[in-house]
Every structure is written in structure tokens, then in C-alpha cells.
Amino acid sequence: MTATINQNIALLRKQISSAEQRYQRNSGSVQLIAVSKTQPATKLLEAYNAGQRLFGENYLQEALDKITELKLPDIEWHFIGPIQSNKTRAIATHFDWVHSVDRLKVARRLNEQRPDELAPLNICLQINISAEDSKSGASANEALVLANQISKLPRLALRGLMAIPSHSDNVIEQRKTFSAMRQLFQTLNETLPIQLDTLSMGMSGDMDAAIAEGTTMVRIGTGIFGARQTP
Ligand SMILES: *Cc1c(COP(=O)(O)O)cnc(C)c1O
Numbered sequence: 001m002t003a004t005i006n007q008n009i010a011l012l013r014k015q016i017s018s019a020e021q022r023y024q025r026n027s028g029s030v031q032l033i034a035v036s037k038t039q040p041a042t043k044l045l046e047a048y049n050a051g052q053r054l055f056g057e058n059y060l061q062e063a064l065d066k067i068t069e070l071k072l073p074d075i076e077w078h079f080i081g082p083i084q085s086n087k088t089r090a091i092a093t094h095f096d097w098v099h100s101v102d103r104l105k106v107a108r109r110l111n112e113q114r115p116d117e118l119a120p121l122n123i124c125l126q127i128n129i130s131a132e133d134s135k136s137g138a139s140a141n142e143a144l145v146l147a148n149q150i151s152k153l154p155r156l157a158l159r160g161l162m163a164i165p166s167h168s169d170n171v172i173e174q175r176k177t178f179s180a181m182r183q184l185f186q187t188l189n190e191t192l193p194i195q196l197d198t199l200s201m202g203m204s205g206d207m208d209a210a211i212a213e214g215t216t217m218v219r220i221g222t223g224i225f226g227a228r229q230t231p
Contacts (some may be wrong), residue, residue, distance in 0.1 A: 004046070005043060005046040005047050005050060005224060005225060006046065006049070006050040008223060008224045008225075008226075009032075009034075009047060009050040009051070009052055009224060010050070012032060012220060012223055012224065013032070015207070015208070016030050016032060016207075016211065016218070019207075019208050019211040019212070020211065022212075023211055023212045025211060025214075029216060030211055030215060030216060030217070030218060031054060031216060031217045031218070032052070032054065032217075032218055032220060033054045033055065033056040033078055033080075033200075033217055033218065033219045033220065034047050034052045034054065034055050034056065034220065034221075034224050034225075035055075035056040035057075035058075035080065035203075035219050035220060035221035035224075036055050036056065036057060036066070036221070036225065037056075037057055037058040037059060037062070037081070037221065037228070038062075038228045038229060039225050039228075040066075041065075041066045041069045041070055043225055044066060044070060045070065047224060047225075048070075048072060048075065052224075053074060053075055053076055054075075054076045054078060054217075055075055055076070055077055055078065056078040056079075056080040056099070056219050056221075057077065057078070057079060057080065057081070058079075058080055058081030058082075059081055060079075060081070060087050060090055060091065063077070063079070063094070063095075064090060064094060067094055076096045076097065077094065077095045077096050077097070078095065078096065078097040078098075078099060078219075079091050079095045079097065079098045079099065079100065080099045080100055080162070080200075080219060081100060082100060082136050083098070083100055083101070083106050085105055085106055085109055088106060088109040088110050088113055089109075089113040091110065092109075092110045092113040092114045092115070092121055093113070093114075093115055093118075095121070096121070096122060097121070097122040097123070097124070097159075098110065098121060098122070098123055098124070099124040099126060099162040099200050099219075100124075100126045100136065100162065101123050101124065101125055101126060101150070102125065102126045102128075102136050102137050102138045103138070103146075104146060104149050104150070107123065107146075107149070107150045107153060107156060108153065110123070110155075110156060111153035111154070111155045111156050112155070114155040114156070119157075120154070120155050120156055120157040121155065121156050121157065122156075122157050122159045122198075123150060123156045123157065123158050123159060124159055124160050124161055124162040124198060124200050125138060125143060125146060125147055125150065125158070125160075125161050125162070126138065126161075126162045126163065126164075127139075127140060127143060127161050127162070127163050127181065127184065128163075129163040129165055129177055129180055129181055129184075130165045130166035130177060132166055135164065135166075137163070137164070140180070140184050143161070143184060143188065144187070144188060144191060144192075147188055147192055147196075148192060148193075151192055151193065151194045158194060158196065159196060159197060159198040160185065160196040160197060160198030160199055160200065160216070161181060161184065161185055161188070161196070161198070161199055161200065161201075162199075162200035162201065163177070163178075163181050163200075163201045164203075165177040165178070165201075165206070167205070168206075169205070171208070171209050174206040174209035174210075175209045175212060175213055178201055178202070178206075178209055178210050178212070178213035178214075178215065179213050181199060181201055181213070182199065182213050182214045185199055185214070197216065198216050198217060199214055199215045199216050199217070200215070200216070200217040200219065201213075201215045201217075201218075202215045202217075202218035202219065203218070203219055203220060203221070204220050204221060204222040204223035207220065207223070
């Protein structure tokens with residue numbers, strides 16, 4: 001029998017807390033985001049009933065359908081997919097966090113469109129840390145200027161950096177990439193007028209390496225819900 005969502009979440013919590021200890025991280029310093037793209041609302045509800053409250057979605061329309069269907073006020077919704085600039089209003093209205101901001105135009109629109117009655121929208125700047133042509137994300141060189149500009153937008157709260165490294169099964173390689181992210185994070189914190197507190201990195205295949213290198217939010221899909229159907 002395959003493990004249930006409930007069992008997967010319990011196992012992940014154990015793995016996260018054991019990695020926190022192993023790498024001298026504070027207990028509870030790594031948050032778990034359940035990446036629920038392509039999963040039906042019933043599966044999210046199973047995760048919710050296992051105590052999961054942070055959910056990450058990649059595709060706007062699919063996410064809006066689930067947000068409306070579930071209507072659970074204590075879920076924190078994280079948008080982690082590529083952003084088309086004509087879709088920013090719905091993202092600014094329905095999400096608590098956006099991890100995939102990689103250009104000023106999108107940040108400005110989110111800032112203008114964040115409803116007044118809501119708290120500032122939490123933002124991570126996505127970094128193309130493996131410098132792949134195919135991937136979205138700002139280059140590490142652009143990060144300082146961009147972070148400075150975004151930090152001045154009043155309806156956004158710039159919280160940190162996010163990365164989706166190129167795939168590697170080699171733990172040394174994984175750690176090298178995450179270490180580069182941690183160094184960029186430190187440099188920004190020494191330079192910016194604000195303090196960043198979030199490193200969004202680590203997925204099902206490289207979570208342990210990300211925790212070793214200082215992640216504060218791991219984004220796990222397969223490890224919770226099993227393999228995704230290819231659409
Ligand atoms: C799909 C996705 C994940 C989760 O990947 P898994 O390998 O299924 O854990 C994390 N982050 C982003 C940005 C994703 O698109």
C-alpha cells in the first residue's frame with residue numbers, strides 16, 4: 001500500500017526536525033510548504049487535516065478554483081509559479097506570499113494591486129542561481145538593485161530569496177548551489193536597508209541539502225502527494 005498524505009507529512013516533519021538538529025539549525029526554523037499543483041482540493045483537505053497550513057500553487061486559475069472551493073481562512077497561500085504580468089491582480093488579491101517575483105514590472109503591479117485592507121504582500125525574489133537560459137529568475141548580479149527597488153514598494157514586504165536549481169542527484173552539487181544562495185542572502189542583508197528573513201529553497205529531492213545550507217522554507221510536492229500526473 002502506498003503511504004497516505006497524513007503519513008507523508010508526519011515523516012517529512014520528522015525528517016525536517018532531525019535535519020535541523022544535525023545541521024545546528026534552530027528547532028522550527030524550517031517551514032514546510034505543501035506544493036499542491038495539479039492536486040484536487042480533496043487532497044489538499046487531507047493535508048490540511050494532517051495539520052498542514054502552508055500551500056504552494058503554480059497555476060493561477062487552478063489555484064483560484066481551490067482557494068474558492070476550500071475557503072479555509074487559516075491556510076496561507078503561496079504563489080510559486082511563473083507570473084504573467086496581466087495576472088498580477090488576482091495574485092495580489094488571493095495570495096499571502098509570492099515567491100516567483102523576478103522583475104520590477106511585476107513587483108510594481110503587485111504593489112499597486114494589493115488590496116488596501118490586506119497586509120502587505122510577502123515577496124521572495126526568484127534567483128536563477130544555476131544561470132540556466134530556460135529558467136526564470138533574476139541573475140545574482142541583478143539581485144541587489146532589484147531587491148533595493150522592491151524594498152521601497154509600500155504594499156509589498158520583501159522577505160527573501162527563492163531558487164529552483166537545475167536538477168542534481170549529487171548532494172555536494174546541491175549544497176554548492178544552496179550555499180551560493182545563502183551567500184547572496186547574507187550579502188543582501190549586509191547591504192539593504194531592510195533585513196530579509198526567508199530563504200525559499202529545497203524540494204523533494206534536495207531538502208536535506210537545503211536545510212544544511214540555511215533554507216527557511218522547503219517546498220515539497222511529490223514527497224507529500226506522490227508523483228504528479230503529467231497534464
Ligand atoms: C513543483 C514545484 C515544487 C515541488 O517539487 P517536488 O519535486 O514535487 O517536491 C517546488 N517548487 C516549485 C517552484 C515547483 O514548481
